[in-house]
Amino acid sequence: MPAFIQITDTHIVPEGQLAYGKSDTAAALREAIATVNGVLPRLDPVECAIITGDLTDFGTCAEYERLKATMADLDLPYMAIPGNHDARDTMRAAFADEAWMPDVGPIQWSRDFGEFMLIGLDTLVEGSHHGILSDEGFAFLDAALAAANGQPVVVATHHPWMHSGVIAMDTNNLRNGGALLARLEAYPGSARMISGHVHRTLTTQIGRVTCQIAPAPCHAVHLSHLPTSVNSLIMEPGGVTLWQWHNAPQPCLVSNVIPVGRFGGPWPFYG
Template sequence: MPGFIQITDTHIVPRGALAYGRSDTATALQRAIGTINAKLPLMDGIDCAIVTGDLTDHGTPEEYAHFASLMTNLDLPWMAVPGNHDRRDAMRAAFSDQPWMPAEGPIHWTRDFGHFSLIALDTLLEGAHHGALAPEALAFLDASLRAIGDQPAVVATHHPWMHAGNPAMDADNLRNGAALMKRLEAHPGQLRMISGHVHRAVTGQIGRIPCQIAPAPCHAVATDHRQDVEAALTLEPGAVTVYRWQGAAHGGLVSDALPTVTFSGPWPFQD
């Protein structure tokens, strides 16, 4: 059955540097790529990876070049949307040869997996931590949903609309997500919204729409539900998220967090 892998918030910095002076994001991405490549023979149907924003930490050409060099080792084609740490023009220039990259404007794209479609939306507001969907994004979404009829769809963004429970991060999520959710609610097929930005695995539901936030392969945002506390990073084990369409009677899109740390096993349950 078809599927894809979500990588998010890689925050690549110049070679030899650490993000925030602590997080070795390049090594974390290398580890994630190694994990994906090793697991691919066991995951039938995975045909691409998507990167849901914050590819780099400052959006510089040097950082995008470093990101691109690391991604050459991935045994899958990949595509991406920008996050608040990215810069659209620099990202477009770095990946202008990629078939998913539009020649101008916001970086939106779609991919047809047969059983479902993926619609990726650009939520970047240059210079802001929070995100928003421009009128062009909503028009792109409308056209994409019309084109697929009642086919199930996954909508991918960097900024989530649902609150994750961390006030410092929730303040910087998607500001006009109500307009997005109104359109998703009206779609006749199954829908799911997936995002990044929070560096944690969080699930919820808005109306009938399941919403997921994916963990990052590098640092996490510390869990802290108190008000008026600034966001902080922790060096927790990283992960990527695997999505596969299950064809059984009770199937649909199923997700699984794949840790990118080294661990023992597998062993049979019986000695």
């Protein structure tokens, strides 16, 4: 059954630097790739990976080149959408040879997995941390939903609309996400929204749409709902997300957050 891996918020910085002076994001990505490559032989076939934004920390050429060089070790092809830490034209230039990269406009694409359609949308507002889906983005979404024609859809964005309770992150969510959710609510098939940005694992149901935020391989955003809290990073375990279609007990897309790293085991439960 079709499947893909979601990696998000890789935040690659130039060689020799740490993100925010603390987080070795390149090492975390290398570990994430090792984790994915290690588990792939034990999984039903996985078609590809996606990166849901914040590929780099500052959107520079050097960072994209470092990201690409690191990702070359992944045993899967991948596609990407930008986040608030990316720069659209620099990202476009870095991936100009990829079939999924549009020549102009928002970095958006769709991929038909047979059982479901994955639609990647660009919510980057250059120079801002919050997200907005542009008119071109809505037009692309409408066309993709029309083409999907009732097939289950998964919409991937960097910015989520759902809130996490972390005030600084929620302030910088997908500000016009309500209009996107209304499209999905009206869609005749099942619909799901998957995002990044918050560097934590969260799931909710908004109307009939399941919304999920994936963890990053590197640092997490510190969990605090206090208005007095300073928005902070914390080195909690990283993760990648496996999205796999299952036909039993009913057709559905199952998410499986895989912790990044090496752990004791596996050991047989008995004998």
